[in-house]
Amino acid sequence: MTSTDRTHNPDAETWVDSARAHREFPIQNLPLGVYSIAGEEPRIGCAIGDEIVDLRGLAQDGRLPPDVAPLLAAAELNPLFAAPAAQRRALRHALFDLLTDPERQPEVQMHLYPAGGCRMHVPARVGNFTDFFAGIHHATNGGRLVNPNSPLPANYKFLPIAYHSRSSSIRVSGHPVRRPRGQRKPPDSTAPVFGPSQRLDYELELGVWIAGENDLGSAVSVDDAFGRVAGFCLVNDWSARDLQAWEFQPLGPFLSKSFHTTISPWVVTAEAMIPFLMPHDARAADDPELLPYLVTTTGGSGDALSIQLEVYLTTERMRQQGRPPYKLSAGPASDMYWTVAQMIAHHTVNGCNLMPGDLLGSGTISSAHPGGAGCLLEISLNGKQPVELPSGELRSYLEDSDEIRLTATAYAEGFRSIGLGDCVAIVAGCVSA
Incomplete structure (x- = not known):
């Protein structure tokens, strides 16, 4: 429908x-x-x-x-x-x-x-969790910190990049997150050191719950892909940037991502989201032509979602002072470069069987506009430009007792706006030794 x-x-x-x-x-x-x-x-x-x-x-x-x-x-x-x-x-x-x-x-x-x-x-038993990289502005901003001249991977505009993440550490909103331990390599050191992450970050993502099942060895077409969506939620796929920088050579994230993922508790159904589907126009005229399996029969690439996303930070000092949460960023989910339909079509094109209750994360969603960065890595330029809070505190990355709250509102002219429910977690110290 x-x-x-x-x-x-x-x-x-x-x-x-x-x-x-x-x-x-x-x-x-x-x-x-x-x-x-x-x-x-x-x-x-x-x-x-x-x-x-x-x-x-x-x-x-x-x-x-x-x-x-x-x-x-x-x-x-x-x-x-x-x-x-x-x-x-x-x-x-x-x-x-x-x-x-x-x-x-x-x-x-x-x-x-x-x-x-x-x-x-957690509303469903999550057998598999796949994290995509569909936010082109996040990919560009993060890549520019490493390679200013060529920030995007060469394959970025040809396929929806993703990796398989950890489903066992998914927790519902309100469950505290522990700062992970692991290896990190300081810039002035020739060898890594072990200890708590010093660059704990949040990631603003949209979650997609999968309905139905395709047989192993069969693919889902991009035209049929939205029919495989049970609903949506918010995802904070916490990231230890210092651990990630060291282990991300050459494979994808491991300990830097597997320690905790927070999701909002409510599944806003695909049926409820129908009024908020909108044309997808994230691709520029000079972008490379898509391969046929990523293009709908109508000549498009599926639909974007008219959802406004926001991120708020509250520190221990702010709570003591009675201050309201500080808005770190705001932006539209429609800025995603790849649509949900394209992500599902690509996920299954090799014959991978998606199962009921599988969860897809969009990857960090950032906006092209000022104030729309979806993580502290981008906002602070990897610690070079700390955020000044109303309490007088500075934040390059998250500290213990900091609380992150993600919110989302779907809106469209002529329809009643709806929300996805809050996605909240507080940093409750380091993991036990």
Whole structure:
């Protein structure tokens, strides 16, 4: 489905009071996640305003489509991601009807829980996590620090670069991150030293949850690729820049990236995101011609996403002084050079089988405009130009007790804006020896 329907109507309202003017979770969003309340096991829920609807409870009461109900019994979204897209659409429509019809309120009210009293979990079992490099402005800015004359890799504009990352260290928003230990080589040393990373950085990324499965040995066409998207989230793929600089010779990141990845807890479904698809125009007229498997039959390369991304930093001193979070950067996700469809098509063109619950990271998204850098490596020019905070502190890289918060808002004229939910983590000291 790539067309809007009644669930996207900007005038639609819900009887859930907190959702009527909600910045992120109005009735037009209906994101899915896994939550728990004290003393009970995790279950699947849907965010509506400041509350969570218990989908397992609704299913047990017979309020949801009978072919969808069994998929909601697990404490993970993988069964739903493995089901046909029509079943996920049916679930969205059923929830929309229940939450917009005041006469249905008694059926649902008993299954509503205040979100503030719930604990969120990673929404799906992540079998595989692939991190792309789709942000051309990040690639250019970072490459310029190493090679000013030729910042982009020679293959950058021909294929979506990616590497396979670590799924076991993915944690949901709110879980603290520990500063990693490893080898780093100071510029004035002939040999590496071992110890805590001195250049801990965040990375602003968009996450893509995969639905369905292609057989090993079969590819997904770029025209069909969006049909493999279950939904979206925010990703902070933490990076130890000093460890990375030493181990990134010649293979991809290892210890510098595998220690922690933070994701926002809600899956904003592909159906909810349809109004926010926009033409992709990141390629310049003189860019090289794409190989056919990366071009749609309509002559384009898929759709971009109209999402505004922001990053905020709060230090321990700022919290003590009662200061608000400091905005480090802001920019559009549409500045990505490669589309989600192209990333999926390239990922599978060799016959790789993507599985329900696999997670793709876009790679750091930076904007071409001032104030749009997606990490401290770019903002501080690798430590040469520290950020001056309102508290009087300077930051080239993150220090212990610093908190990073990523936010995202999808917007389009004529539609109600929706959010992806916050992606937050605090640096809680170094890993144990």
